[in-house]
Amino acid sequence: GAGVSQSPRYKVAKRGQDVALRCDPISGHVSLFWYQQALGQGPEFLTYFQNEAQLDKSGLPSDRFFAERPEGSVSTLKIQRTQQEDSAVYLCASSFSGGSTGELFFGEGSRLTVL
């Protein structure tokens, strides 16, 4: 497809389970971002990749969160030992260049519910 694709769209996990969220950005887009969006809030930055290099992971809330983009295209956000406070929509966005001068193209998000 032409847009950013995220899967799964919905994920229900029991507390303590590990989850993996996938993002397939627009082909050729250099930059890839992960955001966390809690109910009633705007997106909060998690991490940023330029090609396969993770240039900033300062927004990851804890060491239970891990992201990778090994070949500079598809990215996976992994959350280990999920907690209830991890419940949120996880948004992936890509950009042809750096995010500040380029338009961000968003996926539809992965909604995670931790019971």
Added chain:
Amino acid sequence: AQSVSQHNHHVILSEAASLELGCNYSYGGTVNLFWYVQYPGQHLQLLLKYFSGDPLVKGIKGFEAEFIKSKFSFNLRKPSVQWSDTAEYFCAVNPRDSNYQLIWGAGTKLIIKP
């Protein structure tokens, strides 16, 4: 800490009414400014952006925004709204000393009554 404030969380208007959504930011340096929109069931998409030049920026679907530096504001306007403008609107700010960081407001849910 840098922040973006959107004054109204929910706005309800009738068709043909005029719209203004407020956005203020706290950052003393130079910024790039954005409005994104999320229509029901869809992904976030860019509505308009300001980098430099004319502080009155025109975007898609008849929207415009005005950057007032002295007020740290970037309000979104539309003279006459349509039912199809029902969506959630997000203001976002990029401090130019960070080439990729975006700080987002909490969003405003706009409902247009037909």
